Amino acid sequence: MRSLDVDVVVVGGGSTGVGVVRDVAMRGYKAVLVDRADLAQGTSGRFHGLLHSGGRYVVSDPNSARECAEENVIVTRIQPTAVETTGGLFVCGPDDDPDFGDKFLAGAAANGVPATEITVAQALELEPRVNPGIKRAIAVQDGSVDGWQLVWTAAQSAKEYGAEVLTYHKVTRIERDGDQVSAVICTDLKNGEEVRIGCHFILNCAGAWAGEIAGMADCHDVQVVPGRGIMVAMNHRLVNSVVNRLIYPSDGDIIVPVHTVCIIGTTDVKAPDPDHLPIPHDEVQKMFDAGEVLVPGFRNARALHVWAGARPLVKDSRVGAGDTRHMSRGMGILNHAERDGLKGLLTISGGKLTTYRLMAEHIVDAMEAELGTSHPCRTAEEPCPTPAPDPTYVPTNYHVTHRLHDREHDRMEDPILCECELMSRRMFTDKLAEQPSASLDDLRRQLRLGMGPCQGGFCTVRATGVAHELGTVDTERATGLLRLFLEHRWLGLWPILYGDQVRQTALDNWIFSGTLDVEHLPEGAEVV
């Protein structure tokens, strides 16, 4: 058994957890973050990519709207490479109530959310594919944010302040010393080793899984109600700015341009088990119908991939337990000293990615209040480090053409392994060197490997072959990685398969089955 001692253990490597570990580390605590999987593999990587302007909440949840408006500006500044400043529109569909726009503008003005009504003609000039039958349009400062980039850059900042980040470390036990937490016991899933982390404080940021973690400290009945939402990625940017429907929050009311694709979201259904989120046929159809309202002809575009995320919503007695959409999106902090008589444990639930930094600030403030200490929070002022190709590089906000620009400079020296997402061999080998035990999915989240139209048809073998050629993985593991990646791609493909993506699947089948006969390769190693 390996053991280490820290001040604070943060459980959960989503946006909340990394925000918290960064803040804790910047305030001078020795901290470690553990996650049973990779960073942002859960909810923070399974959303629609919206960096809220606050507009979505100006009528339904004014407090969230105000927070979003403030945090939008901060995140755009401190994590520029994770954010594309696309701007956004709220458009009133042909059958929507135009008077809602007045409530919207009033709410925006009252809560500091920048919003300007523009003419329908102006809106259509900005977004020519939007339904020409819209009745009103309001411009806002929505952006698009890459959840993985956001989480990784925040984690990098935390590491620079001395924090340790242990992915694929599953918490199996929490030890207490009387009425005080004393240690977190994890299993390193990559090698099966047990790890004991002695600590004085645990910040439970496990999101939809927070109840399970609290239960390990004998704090029972923590009710987190996961709200399942599905998202569908279409194979190009049907819109170049975020397009929202100008209505009370509802299913399929937003299209977000993210990297080379655009994503429509989302639904909200109570999910009994956040580890098994179904993608029902009727919800997929609902997304396509909603897409048709915002962008006519939406169904003729090519759907690339679908996924589901589990919002970690707080159970709130004000609304029925089945109605997750109208539960508060604000965060909740459960103080287990008050609730269960256990010192050194806070459980966080709720919240959203846009306000992750602010949540972290509140949580660490609450921790310090319990500890009787006080340090200023500096996370809003100091930018997170961004990977710099050269020391003179000044990070700018992400733009969809960035990779094209980069490849124009290195294409003569460096082959492109993934043409869909313009990922070069060096991008892949650099990340692989940093994370030699990563799966192809782990690398995908940071590199977008296999996320384009061919869904891994051409790049999967290349990525596997390069990792094997470098000696990072042996033949058994290479074969296991290849198979697992293809299995995982399919999980997000089959529920939305139609049109040209069926053709693509047939082509991919000709490659993997017809030409390479991958199904008859000798057994691969089991990949964690």
Added chain:
Amino acid sequence: MANTVVIGAGLSGLVAAIRLARAGRGVTLLTKGIGGLPLSQGTVDILGYAPDRVETPIQASASMPEAHPYRVLGPAAIAAGVAYVQELLGDRLVGSPERNVLLPTAVGSLRPTCLVPTSMTAGVVTGGIRYVLVGFRQLKDFYPLLCAGNLERQTTPDGQPIHARGIILDMPAVEDMADSNAIGYARSLDNPAYRIKLAAVIKPMLEDGEVVGFPAMVGEHDASAHRHLEQLLDHPVFEVPLPPPGVPGMRLNALLTGLAKEAGVRIVAGARVVTFESDGDRILSVGQATAGRIRQYAADTFVYAPGGFESGALNMDSYGTVTETLFDLPLHGLGPDLITAGEPADQALFRVGVGVDKEMRVVDPAGNAPYSNLYAAGGILAGAIRWSEKSGDGIALASAVTAADSILKGA
């Protein structure tokens, strides 16, 4: 003159067109572009898995499910189809339709196939074989160490060992080009000087008794490239097929297209066939969407060989409705759960297609022909999952020859 329009320029369309034209029919072949052959590996697959590995493909075809094209065609038609491609291509194909062989794939699995181009025969697995696989740092679609690693982990079907090792060369197809595909290398390897340069690098690395495997790009046009490389290395050389565009499939495509032209087939490429006219019982003409207008082609018989879902001839829309996109033909194999979470290569959707009678005339599920002069061949046929079964070429050849013969007999 009696005339036929063939739609589609894959293996089945080309072979049907050649057979009809050589028998004296006027044949026009309409195609939206290059057919499916460059997606293939240049081998002739008849039946590789059913679902276990097959050794005698024509015999095993009788065990396929009733709805499979091979059950409609029967063993004699399969044999006739394969014999015809052997007749067309002569000694460029090696092997017997009675016996499958195993060839290494680019990731090192052992893939069953039947007839093999001469450039691949040295790679056929035999007990104790010693492979050396040669890759190129600048070629991203072949990883010789992975291929060799997986080959080493297997034995021949009768338990004999397989030895394999890999070599990676730092040798671009064109000077200073970091990123070449197989076609780029194939064009360089068309040049004897490049072959000499390559052989000089490799030869010192070879050991006695080794069989040298290259990614399938040993020449695009120069048919002597393979033999020349063998002479230079003084070792047997074979090609390992890569993901598309596949050079051996391109060679086959060029050969068959040339034979079609020689036989007098008029090939009109570059535009999709989008409309048709009928009198209710017969197709009268089809319309190709050429630039500016739709051009009608009338004929007394039509062979429909457009491929399956991969070509867009079959489509499923966002509501899950499957259609044949030109004639709106009745489909076979429809049902619930066409796509499930199961293996992507084995989805029921891909068995959906057009049904035919013994003459390859298109029929509905009740057995009635919607048009008396419409025949179908190749990937559009219902009932097969060609990539998993390794049955695509056999189906294409057997159905093309049968359809052509039905037309010639005036069926």
